[in-house]
Amino acid sequence: MVLPFDILEYHQRLKETKQRMEEKGIEVLLITDPANMNYLSGYDAWSFYVHQMLVIIIDEPQPLWIGRYQDANGAKVTTWIYDENVIPYPDYYVQSDTHHPMDFIAEILLQIGHGNRRIGVEKDNYYFTGMALERLKNGLKNAAFLDATLLVNQVRLIKSDQEIEYMRRAAKITDLAMEKGIESIQPGVRECDTAAEIYYHLVKGTPDYGGEYPAIVPLMPTGEHTSIPHLTWSEKPFVDGNAVIIEIAGCYKRYHVPLARTVSIGQPNEKLKQVAPVVLEGIENVLAFAKPGVTCGELEEVWRRSIKKHGYEKEARLGYSVGLNYPPDWGEHTGSIRRGDTTVLQANMTFHLIPALWFDTDGIEISETFRVTEKGSERFTTYPQELIIRDHLDLSGQIS
Amino acid sequence: MVLPFDILEYHQRLKETKQRMEEKGIEVLLITDPANMNYLSGYDAWSFYVHQMLVIIIDEPQPLWIGRYQDANGAKVTTWIYDENVIPYPDYYVQSDTHHPMDFIAEILLQIGHGNRRIGVEKDNYYFTGMALERLKNGLKNAAFLDATLLVNQVRLIKSDQEIEYMRRAAKITDLAMEKGIESIQPGVRECDTAAEIYYHLVKGTPDYGGEYPAIVPLMPTGEHTSIPHLTWSEKPFVDGNAVIIEIAGCYKRYHVPLARTVSIGQPNEKLKQVAPVVLEGIENVLAFAKPGVTCGELEEVWRRSIKKHGYEKEARLGYSVGLNYPPDWGEHTGSIRRGDTTVLQANMTFHLIPALWFDTDGIEISETFRVTEKGSERFTTYPQELIIRDHLDLSGQIS
Structure with a gap:
């Protein structure tokens, strides 16, 4: 397998x-976020539903991968790390009530002499459970545990x-996918038919580039449910x-480039007609203002x-840093475009700007993913x- | 929205x-597993990428839902619970380094008088992080915390x-999907083209029933990678x-019904020809033996x-209980078909029997999802x- 990035x-x-x-002051970093594992090693598989991790040791050149046999x-x-640094645990550790993979991992860290060091863990990552933390602490009583949530995300x-x-x-x-999906929408077509098209x-993907599974499935709230973004x-x-x-x-x-559009089936109601230009003007203003040096x-x-x-x-934030990810989120959990966020824009930061407005029984979402350029910003999609x-x-010619 | 099950x-x-x-001895149960939230309340949305939960209080008739505004x-x-029992937290708690949703939730539990009770948490669930556990413990110093991992899964x-x-x-x-996907496979077709078809x-779905997103994406290891199941x-x-x-x-x-098949593009090699009947005979023997009273x-x-x-x-387990779920796993994490598992089969238990064999550079997977019947077992798929x-x-007529 060819790695997607140069080894350097x-x-x-x-x-x-x-x-x-x-x-x-972290000497050993335990990476459980699949995006961070991928970012540092290249590792790419749908295996994050069992416990696994990448171990970064401050004074060792290579990470260790520890996971299921x-x-x-x-x-x-899928990684650039040496085979000797791939350490499998036996299958009886998988989803068992007698063996926990973190006991195995603690044992390995002890054996290789890192059991008493300052250990960073991604405490608020989906794939680092409360029990994982407890079992590691229990197995490594001489270690000091530090929170390293988002440490690698900040590098990203x-x-x-x-x-x-x-x-x-x-x-x-x-x-x-947006074009083909929207083309399929008409009265009588089922939502699942359009989702299938998307x-x-x-x-x-395209003839040149095959697509991959996105970290979030197509979200498609309809009618009154347009007030509920995550249906x-x-x-x-x-x-x-x-x-x-x-x-x-x-x-x-x-790597993800998200996009949201609101589609009116038939002529839009007054509310949508009124609010759409407000959102579009806001997007234009934000994108015109975005440049290196400005904060979120x-x-x-x-x-x-x-x-x-x-x-x-x-009420809600209008956007977030986006790029590499795995389910359940394509957001990177670092910069958020919201009141008080002090993230300073720099060239080649990338954000999903999704300034949705939701009301009691409807809503509108029009979004853009943009890159911060040397002097301003540019959209990814067209x-x-x-x-x-x-x-x-208007479409009668196209409808059988 | 109509609930998928009767309120009873x-x-x-x-x-x-x-x-x-x-x-x-659990008085308050905090449910963070999205499948368990759905099972008990009906809640269904792709919102599990932020902290949320269902609170079951032993002496209250209705659960509470606590989540993002x-x-x-x-x-x-999407649920049967009363609107008053839906408690939203403001957006500045989302993916923030200053506010954590578990602080909000702890505050709510204190306010409604449950801050000093025996609280069960799903310690090893993906959506209950190490930090979630720490913040809850910190906010509820007079509570006793008990592990309730899989408590609801056992009911399921x-x-x-x-x-x-x-x-x-x-x-x-x-x-x-299996039929259409396999029909699309031929030399020169890209793997992503077949994945798209699937x-x-x-x-x-079918004309009668629309499909939903599965909790795991199609897994499709090819060639030498057939030794690596989760690519x-x-x-x-x-x-x-x-x-x-x-x-x-x-x-x-x-609700999921998984299925695995191994497809040879062109005539199979000797290894596959030799091992396929062994796997098929094994499946037949297991399915013939499965009935209420037998253990996994x-x-x-x-x-x-x-x-x-x-x-x-x-080496690995051959199967697991399956049914209702959300990413990243369709397995239910209760009964596993493996050595020593004491789960006793009962009618209407459902398992994915996937006795794959993997070797150094190839592998074979043929699976069945089955239901335990009153007297034996039956397959779901045909x-x-x-x-x-x-x-x-053989297919020359079908290939342009």
């Missing part, structure tokens, strides 16, 4: 990670040119006069002022930035 | 959960007739003479003896149980 890029990532470890070959073929904030290139490919897939193109599709047919929100991301080499909090301020003129307010209208009267 | 079925599930809480409407429309082991019906619908989707049918697809074309393993699950109302450990023994005759051994051969010489 992985070395650079590891070096920056170790710098941050030193700043925090049947996944060890995957660590050998600024993308390399190769990462940006992968996001550009992902963006092409996003554009294609998924087909997300996964097939997926149902098996109900679309209804004339309803709106549907589509939020998807193309994915290439695990200042971006939010631009948005807030922009919609306040029209009498609107927004799909029209507008309220999309699927009027079956 | 939810009440029965809650009652059984409370019985287990009593047995363990923008997801609260989802809790109101035996399915109701309605759950079995949903699995039958999922099985129809599995059969369809996903299309998994999500579209997904690549953008490389299939090669004549290689094998590909396909493991997928149709999903309906979040005894099923493994039947398999072990069956393949040992032919000189084979298997797709041919054999080594599948896609010989392009």
Whole structure:
């Protein structure tokens, strides 16, 4: 298997990670976030539903991969680390009430002489459970445990040119899937039919670049449910006069470019007609303001002022850093575009700007994923930035 | 929104959960597993990437839902619990380094007078992090914390007739997606093209029943990688003479029926020809032996003896309880078909029997999902149980 990045890029990532470890006084870093495991080693498999980790030791050149026996070959073929550093645990540790993989891992750390060091763990990562923390502490009584949540995510904030290139490919897939998905929407078509169309193109990708599974499935709240952003599709047919929100991301080499659009089936109601220009103007203002040196909090301020003129307010954050990830989230959990966020924009940071407005029984989402450039910002996708209208009267020629 | 189960079925599930809480001396149960949240309340949304939970209080008739503000409407429309019991936290708690949702939740539990009780938490669930445990303990110093991992999963082991019906619908989707996916395989077609075909049918479902996103994406290791079960697809074309393993699950109302098949592109090599009948004989023996009263450990023994005759051994477990779930796993983490597992089969338990054999550079997977019946067992799917051969010489009429 060919690694998606040059070996020197992985070395650079590891070096920056170790710098941050030193700043925090961490000698051994246990990485359980699958995106961080991938970022540092290349490891790529759907094996994160069992306990596994990458061990970064401050004074060792190579990470260790520790995971399930049947996944060890995957660590050998998808990473740059030496086979000797791939340490499998037997299958009786898997989802067992008598053996826990963290006991095995603690034992390994003791054996190789790191049981009494300052150990960083990603305490708030999905794949580092409360029990994992307890069992590690129990097995390593002479170690000091430090929180290293987001330590590697912070390194991920600024993308390399190769990462940006992968996001550009992902963006092409996003554009294609959004176009084909929206084309399929008409009264009587089931939501699952449109979701299938979207998924087909997300996964097939373009003739040049095959798609991968996104970290979040297509979100498709419809009608009254457009006030509820995280609903997926149902098996109900679309209804004339309803709106549907589509939020998807193309994915290439695990890099995501999300995009949301609101689609009116038939002519939009007054509320949508009124609010869409407010959102679009806000997006324009935010993207025009974004450049190196500006903070995420200042971006939010631009948005807030922009919609306040029209009498609107927004409770939730408007965006977040995005890129490499695995389920359940394509966000990177570092910079958020919201009030008070002090993240300073730098070139090659990438954000999903999704300044949705939700009301009691409806909502609107129009989003853009953008890159911070040397002097400003640029969008990844080209799909029209507008309220999309699927009027079956206009489309009569296309409908059988 | 119509709930997928009668309200009485939810009440029965809650009652059984409370019985287990009593047995363990748990007064307040904090449910963070999205499948368990769905099982008890109906809650269904892709919101588990932020902290959220269902709170079961032993002496209160209704659960509480606590989650993100923008997801609260989802809790109101997808669950049977009263709107007053839906408690949202503000957005500045989301992925923040200054506010943690568990602080909010601890505060709520204090306010409503449950801060000093015996609290059960799902310590080893993906969506209950080490930090979640620490913050809760910190915020509720007078509470006693007990481990309740798998408490609700144990209730889920035996399915109701309605759950079995949903699995039958999922099985129809599995059969369809497996058939269409395998039909698409031929030399030169990219792995992502076949994955797209599979996903299309998994999500579209049948004309009667729309499909949903499975908790695991299609797994498709190919060629030498058939020794690595948890690789997904690549953008490389299939090669004549290689094998590909396909493991997928149709999903309906979040209930899964997984199925794995090994496909030889062109005539199979000697190894595959030799080992396939061994696996098929083993499956037949296990399914013939499965019935109420038998343990999972005894099923493994039947398999072990069956393949040992032919000189084979298997390291990993051969199966697991399956049904309702969310990413990253469709397994239920209760009964495992492996040596020493004491789970006693009962009617309407459902298992994915996947007695894969992996070698250094290849492997074979042929699986069945089965239900324990009153007297034996029955398969959910009808797709041919054999080594599948896609010989392009035989298929010349179908290939342009």
